[in-house]
Amino acid sequence: MNVVNESPRRKELTRLAAQLFVQEGFDRTTVRMLAQEMGIKSGSLFHHFRDKQEILAAVIEEGTQNALTLAHQALEECGDSADERLHAMARAHLQTLLTDRNAHVVALYEWRRLDAAARAHxxxxxxxxxELWERVIDEALAAGLIHGDRFLVSRFVMGAxxxxxxxxxxxxxxxxxxLAHELVAMITSSSRAS
Amino acid sequence: MNVVNESPRRKELTRLAAQLFVQEGFDRTTVRMLAQEMGIKSGSLFHHFRDKQEILAAVIEEGTQNALTLAHQALEECGDSADERLHAMARAHLQTLLTDRNAHVVALYEWRRLDAAARAHxxxxxxxxxELWERVIDEALAAGLIHGDRFLVSRFVMGAxxxxxxxxxxxxxxxxxxLAHELVAMITSSSRAS
DNA sequence: GGTTTACACTAGCGCTTGCTTGGTTGATCT
DNA sequence: AGATCAACCAAGCAAGCGCTAGTGTAAACC
Structure with a gap:
């Protein structure tokens, strides 16, 4: 029977699933497509995951976890100035798009397909x-690096x-x-042209 | 037989479809759900639309068309300064979210479910x-109102x-x-606090 | 050396899907 | 009064869906 274990095989399958979810969308990706991509039959898939929903949850969990870890790490390694921390966050965010793009796209665009339980978790x-972003933006506001409404600025930045x-x-x-440099330059009041 | 006509009934059905597509997502919205929401049976739906894809295309077409019209209008009515034009565009964009939110959300999040033909169109x-946005941003760059890379700035603004x-x-x-005011304040080099 | 475990298979059940078919209705036009 | 037409309905088909049940097998464990 399958459990919510964390076998290496499961990680590999999750990676493949992320790719398919991006290509086709969650709803259009059938368990048979997933199985074929993984080199097994559709029935065998349910040894690793309880149901299709759990695959989606696994993809999103991994992607978000990685982004969070990377952001924490970037903040620890950079300097203390608000400017440096802002740069570090933006850089970390964009770098995850290189290494973990599929999982991120899924997290952004298939979030609503999660059932209530998975979404809560x-x-x-x-x-x-x-909140990590909002904290760094708060620091930048306090340092006078950027101006405006705390809530709005963080939403605009996240959107961009x-x-x-x-x-x-x-x-x-x-x-x-x-990109990170250009974004920070855009929202700070610096007047340097590029 | 149905054609790609523009009957008033069809417009009404398109509006209802947009709402359901937002609530459930395109793939999860069945033709039976659509029909029920419209107060008809599922078979009758295909009198108005060739297939389910065409409903999606109709929703997106209307939403985008409206946004384009509103943006053009806003640019004509506002002043000539780069600052005013930037504000006008941002305001128009956000106002469509009030009047036409459903169609917009569908255009943004279900674009990939369009088939190749509809997408091309x-x-x-x-x-x-x-391009309208890029033009206004070009003007703002030329006026020295904002700084940075033309391409990047417009993407960041569209994202936000x-x-x-x-x-x-x-x-x-x-x-x-x-919101429009706050956004423009954020990307221009003004140093006013709010 | 017998038992357990992890992983895979085959086969198919029960249900839903988008869409089709053939026919009915009531209003409009000639 | 007859013809036309848009709008709808009832019934259902073929395909595909997520998922289950039962079995096989090789490695790991006691």
Missing amino acids: LSHLRDAYE LNWTVRWYDPEGARKPDD | LSHLRDAYE LNWTVRWYDPEGARKPDD
Whole structure:
């Protein structure tokens, strides 16, 4: 019987599922498609996951967990100034899009397909990540680096960043660091032109 | 037989479909649900639309068309300064979220469910809207109102604005004009605090 | 060396899906 | 008065859906 274990096989399957969910969307991805991609038959899939919902939850949990870890790490490694911390957060966010893009896209666009139980569980993770952003933005406000309403500014910034998954091309010339720098320059009152 | 006509009934059905697509998502909205919401039987639905895809296309087309019309109108009515034009665009965008929210959410989140033919047709409309934004941002750059990379700034702004559908509460205290003002203040180099 | 465990298979059940078919109604036009 | 037409309904088909039941097998464990 399957449980909610964390076998390495399950991790690999979750990664493959994320890719398919991005390509086709959760609802259009059938268990048979998932199984084929994984090289097994559809019945065998339910040895690893209780049901299709649990696969979605696993994908989103991993993606959000990674983003949170990376953001924490970035904040610890950077300097203390509000400017540096703002840069670090933006850079970390964009870097996860390179390493973990699929899981992120799923988290953003298939969130509503989670059932109530999974959503309750995962919203804590998501909130933790958003609160991290709000804290850094608070610091930037306090330091006089940016101005405006705390709530609105953080939403605008999150929107600008999350929207990047729609157009950002990892193969292109622009590096995550460039984007992070440009974004921070846009919202701070600096007057340097690029 | 049904054609791609523009009967008033069809418009009404499109509006109802938009609401259901937002509530449930396109894939989870069955033709039976749509029919019930419209007060008819599922078979009768195919008198008005060739297939389910066409309903989605109709919803998105209307929403985007309206947004484009409103933006054009706003630009004509406002002053000539880059600042005024920036404000006008932001205000128009947020106002459509009040009057036409459902269609917009569908356009943003169910775009990928369009088949290739519909997508090709509708992408022209969407591009026209985005180009309008880029033009206004170009003007703001030329006027020295904002700084940075033309492409990046417009993407960031579009992201911040489109993300509003996730958190903006039309019943709340914040009015579209407030948001528009705050957003423009954030990206321009003004140093006024609010 | 016997038992357990992890992982996979085959086969298919019960249900829902988008869509079709053939026919009925009431208003409008000639 | 007859013809036309948009709008609807009842019934159902073929395909696909998530998921289950029961079995096989090789490695791991006591």
